[in-house]
Amino acid sequence: MTTATHTTPRALTAYLRRATWGLPEARRQELWDELEEHVLTRADHLTLTGLTPTQATAQAIRELGPPAHVTLGMAKVYIMPNFILAAGTLALALSAGLYALAGSGATSTTLTVVRQAPVKPSCVRGTKPSGDNITIVSEKGGVTCYTFNDHEVNKGVFLKGTDVTRALETQGVTLSRNGRSLALGGTSVNARFTRDGVAFFDASSVVDLLTRTRSVRFSGYTSPRMQVGDATLLLNAGPEDIGAAFYNSSNSVFLSALIGQPVWGSYFVGTKTGPEHLISTRLQKGEAVMLVTSRGGTNFMVDAGKVDAQGRLSVHSQDRQLRFVSSIDQLGPYLSGGRRSALLVRITNVPLSDLKSGVFVPAQATSDAR
Incomplete structure (x- = not known):
C-alpha cells in the first residue's frame, strides 16, 4: 500500500x-x-x-x-x-x-467548560454610582454595592479543579488542601472563583502550569484537546465554539514557546471588530493558526483563528495590509511599503516544545483585509 x-x-x-x-x-x-x-x-x-x-x-x-x-x-x-x-x-x-x-494517549477525559464567572459587586461609600451600564445590588448604611452590566469581562474558559486533578493525577498535578490552587513541580496557580464550594480555574492558567514541565500538544478548535504525556483532555462546552476564547487566552504560552523566553502581559489580542484577513492555506479543516505582528520589543498583537473546509484561515489584525515572513526575527514595528510584517504559526498538532516547526508562509505573499 x-x-x-x-x-x-x-x-x-x-x-x-x-x-x-x-x-x-x-x-x-x-x-x-x-x-x-x-x-x-x-x-x-x-x-x-x-x-x-x-x-x-x-x-x-x-x-x-x-x-x-x-x-x-x-x-x-x-x-x-x-x-x-x-x-x-x-x-x-x-x-x-x-x-x-x-494524537491521543492511554487515557482520555472530557472536562466540562464553564464560560461565565460569577459577577462580583463593587461597593462604595458616599456618592451613589449611576449610569446605563450599572445595576445597583444593595444600599445600606450609606454603602452602595453595584455591578456593571457588561458581563463580557467575566466570560472565559474555566475548568473545575477537581476534574483537572482527577484527569492529570498521573502527571503529578495536585489540588491544595483548601481546593483553591493547583500545583505541579513546585509551581502553583490560584482559582479564578468558587461556586458551591468548588474552585474553578482559568483554562489558560492550567495550560501555563502544564507547559512549564510537561510535553504538551494541542488539537481541535471548536472543542480543543490537550495531550499531556499519556493523558488527553477534551474541553467540552457543548455545541459552543470555544476555540477563539481558549487559544487567544493562552497565547502568551504560545508566544513564549515561539520566542524561547517568557512573554507575559505584553501582547494584545486581535479584536473581532478589527480588519479581517482571509488567507488561503494548504492546512486541513479545523487547524488552529496564530497570526503575530510586532509593535517593537516584546509587544505583539496576536489573534488565533481556524482553518475552514476550503483551507482558508480567518484572523483579525490592527493592520489592513500584511506581508508574511518566515521567522519571528523578521517581525518589526515599522511598515514596509505600507505593509506590516506578519507571522503565521500553526499551533495545533505541533509539539509546543517545537512550535517553530508550525511557522509557514502561505502561497499568497501579502493580504489585504476585506
Missing part, C-alpha cells in the same frame, strides 16, 4: 516493527501497511507547511503516539469475536483505530 515514490525511512521501519510486534502474521502485515501509508500520507501533508521530509516523517510518527499504544489498541480489535466479517470491515476498523490513536 506504500506509495511507490517513497523510500521507507529507517525511523519509520523501527516504529512499524515495534507497533506490530506480537500480532498474528497476516494481521501484522495488514497493520504494517496501513500504518506506513498513514504516516507517509501525513508526512506529505506536513511538508506543505514547510517541514523537511525528515521533520515531517518524525512529526507524523509522533502524532500516532507510542508504538505500544498502537499494539495494544489493535490487539484488542483482533481478538474481538466474530469481528472480521469481511476485508472491508477490517479496513474500516484499522482506519478508525489509527485515527483514534493518533
Whole structure:
C-alpha cells in the first residue's frame, strides 16, 4: 500500500516493527501497511507547511503516539469475536483505530467548560454610582454595592479543579488542601472563583502550569484537546465554539514557546471588530493558526483563528495590509511599503516544545483585509 515514490525511512521501519510486534502474521502485515501509508500520507501533508521530509516523517510518527499504544489498541480489535466479517470491515476498523490513536494517549477525559464567572459587586461609600451600564445590588448604611452590566469581562474558559486533578493525577498535578490552587513541580496557580464550594480555574492558567514541565500538544478548535504525556483532555462546552476564547487566552504560552523566553502581559489580542484577513492555506479543516505582528520589543498583537473546509484561515489584525515572513526575527514595528510584517504559526498538532516547526508562509505573499 506504500506509495511507490517513497523510500521507507529507517525511523519509520523501527516504529512499524515495534507497533506490530506480537500480532498474528497476516494481521501484522495488514497493520504494517496501513500504518506506513498513514504516516507517509501525513508526512506529505506536513511538508506543505514547510517541514523537511525528515521533520515531517518524525512529526507524523509522533502524532500516532507510542508504538505500544498502537499494539495494544489493535490487539484488542483482533481478538474481538466474530469481528472480521469481511476485508472491508477490517479496513474500516484499522482506519478508525489509527485515527483514534493518533494524537491521543492511554487515557482520555472530557472536562466540562464553564464560560461565565460569577459577577462580583463593587461597593462604595458616599456618592451613589449611576449610569446605563450599572445595576445597583444593595444600599445600606450609606454603602452602595453595584455591578456593571457588561458581563463580557467575566466570560472565559474555566475548568473545575477537581476534574483537572482527577484527569492529570498521573502527571503529578495536585489540588491544595483548601481546593483553591493547583500545583505541579513546585509551581502553583490560584482559582479564578468558587461556586458551591468548588474552585474553578482559568483554562489558560492550567495550560501555563502544564507547559512549564510537561510535553504538551494541542488539537481541535471548536472543542480543543490537550495531550499531556499519556493523558488527553477534551474541553467540552457543548455545541459552543470555544476555540477563539481558549487559544487567544493562552497565547502568551504560545508566544513564549515561539520566542524561547517568557512573554507575559505584553501582547494584545486581535479584536473581532478589527480588519479581517482571509488567507488561503494548504492546512486541513479545523487547524488552529496564530497570526503575530510586532509593535517593537516584546509587544505583539496576536489573534488565533481556524482553518475552514476550503483551507482558508480567518484572523483579525490592527493592520489592513500584511506581508508574511518566515521567522519571528523578521517581525518589526515599522511598515514596509505600507505593509506590516506578519507571522503565521500553526499551533495545533505541533509539539509546543517545537512550535517553530508550525511557522509557514502561505502561497499568497501579502493580504489585504476585506
